[in-house]
Amino acid sequence: MIRNIIIGVLGVALIGTGIWGAGQAEQKEALRIDNENNYQRTFHDLTFHLDELQDKVGTTLAMNSKKQLSGSLADVWRISEMARSELGQLPIGMMALHDTEELLNKIGDFSYETTVRDLGQKPLSNKEYNKLQRYYEQSGEIKQDLRRLQASAMKNQLKWTEAEEAMAENGTPMDNSIANEFQTIDNKAKGFRESGSVPDDPIHPAVDEQIAEKVKGKPFTKEQAAKKAKQFLQLPESMKVEISELEQGAGYEGYTMTMEEPEGEDMIYMDMTKKGGHPLWFLQARPVDDQEISLNKASKKALKFLERNGFQNMEMIEGKQYDSIGAFQFAPVINGVKIYPETVYVEAALDDGEIVGFKGAEQLINKKERGTLTPALTEEEAEQKVNPRVKIKERQKAVIETENGDEAFCYEFFGTMNNDTYTVYINAENGNEEKVEKMKHAEPVYDTM
Numbered sequence: 001m002i003r004n005i006i007i008g009v010l011g012v013a014l015i016g017t018g019i020w021g022a023g024q025a026e027q028k029e030a031l032r033i034d035n036e037n038n039y040q041r042t043f044h045d046l047t048f049h050l051d052e053l054q055d056k057v058g059t060t061l062a063m064n065s066k067k068q069l070s071g072s073l074a075d076v077w078r079i080s081e082m083a084r085s086e087l088g089q090l091p092i093g094m095m096a097l098h099d100t101e102e103l104l105n106k107i108g109d110f111s112y113e114t115t116v117r118d119l120g121q122k123p124l125s126n127k128e129y130n131k132l133q134r135y136y137e138q139s140g141e142i143k144q145d146l147r148r149l150q151a152s153a154m155k156n157q158l159k160w161t162e163a164e165e166a167m168a169e170n171g172t173p174m175d176n177s178i179a180n181e182f183q184t185i186d187n188k189a190k191g192f193r194e195s196g197s198v199p200d201d202p203i204h205p206a207v208d209e210q211i212a213e214k215v216k217g218k219p220f221t222k223e224q225a226a227k228k229a230k231q232f233l234q235l236p237e238s239m240k241v242e243i244s245e246l247e248q249g250a251g252y253e254g255y256t257m258t259m260e261e262p263e264g265e266d267m268i269y270m271d272m273t274k275k276g277g278h279p280l281w282f283l284q285a286r287p288v289d290d291q292e293i294s295l296n297k298a299s300k301k302a303l304k305f306l307e308r309n310g311f312q313n314m315e316m317i318e319g320k321q322y323d324s325i326g327a328f329q330f331a332p333v334i335n336g337v338k339i340y341p342e343t344v345y346v347e348a349a350l351d352d353g354e355i356v357g358f359k360g361a362e363q364l365i366n367k368k369e370r371g372t373l374t375p376a377l378t379e380e381e382a383e384q385k386v387n388p389r390v391k392i393k394e395r396q397k398a399v400i401e402t403e404n405g406d407e408a409f410c411y412e413f414f415g416t417m418n419n420d421t422y423t424v425y426i427n428a429e430n431g432n433e434e435k436v437e438k439m440k441h442a443e444p445v446y447d448t449m
Helices: 002-061 066-089 098-116 128-156 160-170 176-191 207-214 222-235 293-306 361-366 377-383
Strands: 242-246 255-258 267-273 278-286 314-322 325-334 337-339 344-349 355-359 391-401 406-417 422-429 432-438
Touching: 002 066, 002 098, 002 128, 002 160, 002 255, 002 267, 002 355, 002 432, 066 098, 098 128, 098 267, 098 422, 128 314, 160 176, 160 391, 207 361, 222 242, 222 255, 222 267, 222 278, 267 391, 278 361, 293 314, 293 325, 325 355, 377 406, 406 432
Parallel strands: 337 391
Antiparallel strands: 242 255, 255 267, 267 278, 278 355, 314 325, 325 337, 325 344, 344 355, 391 406, 406 422, 422 432
16 A cells, blocks of 8 residues: 555656656747847847948048037947947857957947037047048948848858857857857957947937837737737748747837748747737748849838738838848838838848848837928928038938937938938928938848858
8 A cells, every 4th residue: 555655656756747847848948939039139130230330430421510420420329339239139258259349339439429529619530530431441341241141140040049059068159150250250350459448338218118118009918929920921820839928128028939830941030019919020031042033023022011911101211132132121101201210121032032021110119190291491492401512313201310319300302422322301390401311332242152
C-alpha cells in the first residue's frame, strides 16, 4: 500500500515537472519572439533615421537664414540622438561599436552647439561648413552600409536573436553575418573619428507615449489580434501566429507577433496595439530574387495594399529602391491639401511586388479632423517669399510639421537651383519660410550576393 502511494506521488511529481518544463519552454519561446520583433523594429527605425539624418545635414548645407539654420540643426541633433539610442538597443553591445556611436555623437554635438548660439551674431564659419560637409559624406557612407545590411538580412532571413546567441556563446561576433557587417561599419567609422564632448540627451516626444495617449478603441484579445493580422496581410486562416503581449517598458499595451509560412521560407514580424487592434509595423523576411517589376508598378501595388486596409486618398510622396526592394512614402490628400504628418511607409519586393514592410505609427498618432483649410495668402504672394535663385517647377498646398512639433498650413514649392532640386514650404497664413528640403538623389542598388 505504501509502495503504491509513493509510486503515485512520484508519478504526480513527474507530470508536474513535465508541465512546468513545458511552461518554461513556452515562456522562453515567447520571450525570444518578442526580442526578435523588437530588434527588427529597432533596426528598421535605425536605417530610417540614418536616411533622415543625411538628408537633413544636406538640407542644412543649402540654408542661409538664421531661423532655418537653427531649426534644421536642431533636427540634426534630435535625429542623431534617436539613431544613437536605437544603435544601443540592438544586441551588438559585446562588439563595443564605439566609433559608429562616436560619429553620431559628434554630429549631435556639433549641431547642438551651433543651435544654442546666436547664429545672427555668429554665423557658421567656412571651417564649420566644411565640417558639416564631412558629416554629410560620412553619414551617407554609414547609411549605405546599413541599407546594404538591411537588404542582405531580408534576403537571407538573418535573425538578431541568433547574432545575440552567437556572441554570448563564443564571445566573438565573427561567426554571424549581422555582427560581421556591423563590425565592418564600425571599422569604417573609425576613420571618421574626431574629438569632442557629448551633449545631454534632447527632450523629444516618445512615440510609445503618444500611442498610449491617442490610440482609442475596444481592447482586442490575442485571438482577435491574430485574425486582424491575417486580414491585414491577406494570409491564410490556417497560418500559425505566435503572439505575446508587449513588455511593460513599451509604453503602451499591445501585441508582438511572429508568423512563419509552412515551408519555413518566410518570417513575418508585426506589432499591434491592443486598443483598436491597429497594426503599427510589420516586416517580412524572405528571399527576394532579381528585379522583375518596375519601381512604378511596385508603388501601385503598395497603394492598393493601403487602400485595401482602409487608408483613403493616399498619394505617393517618395519612392526609392534598395537592391530588389522598393521603399515608398504615402500621405493623404484632403481637398487638394497633402497631409504630411499622416505619412505611412510601405516596402515591396521587386521580384513579384509582394508587400514586405509597413510602418504606420505616425499616421495613427497624427490622424485627426482639420476642418477647412483656407490660405490667407495667394499662391503668387507666397511664391514671392521663395529665394529668387530657385526656379519654381510645381506648386501645391500641404500641412507639415514644424520644428517645434506644431502643424503649419503651407504652400509647397518644388524648384531647382544649380543641379539640385529643393522643396520650399511657405506658411499660407503669414508668409514665413517654414522649411526647406533638398530632394534625395536615386539610391544605389545593393549587391547582397
